[in-house]
Amino acid sequence: MSLVPSVDLKDFISGDPERKQKFVEEIGAAFENIGFVALSGHFLSDKLVDDLYAEIKKFFDLPQATKDKYEIEGIGGQRGYTSFGKEHAKGRKEGDLKEFWHFGQYVEDNPKLEKEYPDNVTVSELPKFNKVGKETYKMLEKTAKYVLRALAIHLNLEEAYFDEYIKNGNSILRPIHYPPITSEPKNAVRAAAHGDINLITLLMGAHGKGLQVKNHKGEWVDAIARPDQLMINVGDMLSRLSNNKLLSTIHQVVNPPKELWGTSRYSVPFFMHPISEMPLNCLENCIDEEHPKLYEDISAGEFLNERLIELGLMKK
Ligand SMILES: O=C(O)CCC(=O)C(=O)O
Ligand SMILES: [Fe+2]
Numbered sequence: 001m002s003l004v005p006s007v008d009l010k011d012f013i014s015g016d017p018e019r020k021q022k023f024v025e026e027i028g029a030a031f032e033n034i035g036f037v038a039l040s041g042h043f044l045s046d047k048l049v050d051d052l053y054a055e056i057k058k059f060f061d062l063p064q065a066t067k068d069k070y071e072i073e074g075i076g077g078q079r080g081y082t083s084f085g086k087e088h089a090k091g092r093k094e095g096d097l098k099e100f101w102h103f104g105q106y107v108e109d110n111p112k113l114e115k116e117y118p119d120n121v122t123v124s125e126l127p128k129f130n131k132v133g134k135e136t137y138k139m140l141e142k143t144a145k146y147v148l149r150a151l152a153i154h155l156n157l158e159e160a161y162f163d164e165y166i167k168n169g170n171s172i173l174r175p176i177h178y179p180p181i182t183s184e185p186k187n188a189v190r191a192a193a194h195g196d197i198n199l200i201t202l203l204m205g206a207h208g209k210g211l212q213v214k215n216h217k218g219e220w221v222d223a224i225a226r227p228d229q230l231m232i233n234v235g236d237m238l239s240r241l242s243n244n245k246l247l248s249t250i251h252q253v254v255n256p257p258k259e260l261w262g263t264s265r266y267s268v269p270f271f272m273h274p275i276s277e278m279p280l281n282c283l284e285n286c287i288d289e290e291h292p293k294l295y296e297d298i299s300a301g302e303f304l305n306e307r308l309i310e311l312g313l314m315k316k
Contacts, residue, residue: 044140095312199234240282241281280297
């Protein structure tokens with residue numbers, strides 16, 4: 001049984017103040033207790049999810065030489081393809097057993113950010129790949145915006161507190177392929193234990209087995225969502241901002257038992273990032289005598305760069 005609680009975003013956007021408050025309390029409690037929640041009532045249709053999975057399977061099935069064309073030097077893997085084994089969790093040497101793709105922001109009316117962000121990369125072999133990726137990106141970004149509004153209320157901030165920071169934010173949609181395991185992986189795992197960098201993560205496809213989250217007692221618990229649910233978790237940026245009131249929970253993707261080594265696993269996290277100028281300074285109303293300030297002031301951009309170096313995606 002999954003110990004991750006469930007919420008329904010329709011409660012928050014229902015227009016009924018009681019249902020809205022119930023959602024805020026449920027998601028607030030989930031993020032203070034386990035840091036993960038399974039969410040239904042989001043903006044992704046079944047068709048969009050099916051189309052995206054069909055496209056990403058086609059992409060990862062392309063010949064390695066074709067995929068390698070889309071691995072771009074010098075941008076810390078922030079757009080396009082990142083090859084197998086390249087990313088490792090913070091503090092680890094072994095690369096994770098995964099390859100992935102990054103779709104980034106589609107900037108609107110902001111020439112400064114258009115220059116700041118690397119361009120999205122177009123896969124010429126697959127005519128629908130980029131269109132479906134963009135549509136999914138937009139729907140997950142919209143879902144995340146409402147989740148952050150609920151969290152703003154929970155943190156006693158203005159409901160729209162995050163809106164200005166996430167408009168044209170540096171969010172990333174990351175389709176991941178964990179290929180079949182062909183030889184003894186020794187210490188390497190599909191995704192070693194880590195916390196996410198960003199504000200919140202929305203994970204599509206967590207219904208495949210493998211994802212585990214660490215609870216209060218240090219035990220690994222399976223995180224399983226229904227097919228209509230997204231798994232949502234707090235990242236380190238939000239944990240910092242809230243002075244650890246909201247928990248960025250350590251999670252991992254374990255290797256399957258040997259009889260299933262021959263199968264691939266796919267998943268698609270959406271990492272919700274703000275614009276790089278957002279201050280991540282601990283909020284005043286999350287600091288008191290019992291909860292002294294735990295982190296130095298830092299901007300989202302500075303924090304991201306530090307972490308990309310630690311993950312092996314960017315050089316110093
Ligand atoms: O593949 C998954 O289920 C989770 C992946 C993940 O945690 C990550 O990429 O940060
Ligand atoms: Fe993660």
